[in-house]
Amino acid sequence: MDIPSRLLIHESRYWVLNHRMDSALPGYVMLSAKCMTNSLAALPIEAQAEMGVLQARIQKAIEERLKPKRVYIGRFGHDAGYSIHFHFIPVYDWVEALFWQDERYRLLQTFGSIDSAIPQTDGAELMLFVWREFCERPVPPAVQGLGVDEVVAALRGAFDFKPD
Numbered sequence: 001m002d003i004p005s006r007l008l009i010h011e012s013r014y015w016v017l018n019h020r021m022d023s024a025l026p027g028y029v030m031l032s033a034k035c036m037t038n039s040l041a042a043l044p045i046e047a048q049a050e051m052g053v054l055q056a057r058i059q060k061a062i063e064e065r066l067k068p069k070r071v072y073i074g075r076f077g078h079d080a081g082y083s084i085h086f087h088f089i090p091v092y093d094w095v096e097a098l099f100w101q102d103e104r105y106r107l108l109q110t111f112g113s114i115d116s117a118i119p120q121t122d123g124a125e126l127m128l129f130v131w132r133e134f135c136e137r138p139v140p141p142a143v144q145g146l147g148v149d150e151v152v153a154a155l156r157g158a159f160d161f162k163p164d
Helices: 045-066 093-101 103-108 123-136 148-159
Strands: 008-011 015-019 029-033 070-074 085-091
Touching: 008 148, 015 045, 015 148, 029 045, 045 070, 045 085, 045 148, 070 123, 085 093, 085 123, 093 103, 093 123, 103 123
Parallel strands: none
Antiparallel strands: 008 015, 015 029, 029 085, 070 085
């Protein structure tokens, strides 16, 4: 799958960092191996070593430049035809507020302890919310702050990347 140049943030010998193509959530980025494999063990040793350094740089760039409440990092892909990749999902205060305002997600509500009446959520519920609302909905919620193009430019600055 070709990534539009407007969404590319950084490219190295082994990895590509881009804004997720189908996400309206500014700052939701993907780090993908250039080597077509779904196995970390199958990556060249150099790619494995670079992966950790890149993941730390990506998290730092998101935290410093976008200021989310938290950053979720995960590997979920299992479909054939895609190389191993990692999701970096910023959870802004306004995203969490939208989650709590949406009654459909109250069915997922958990509580801190048996005696607690204070509703809490976890990363899985918030990721589901982001995926359903910002990646799958034809008309996603309005975003607050920087848009996708502005976020891509801000993150490129952290990597000194200039697209062709």
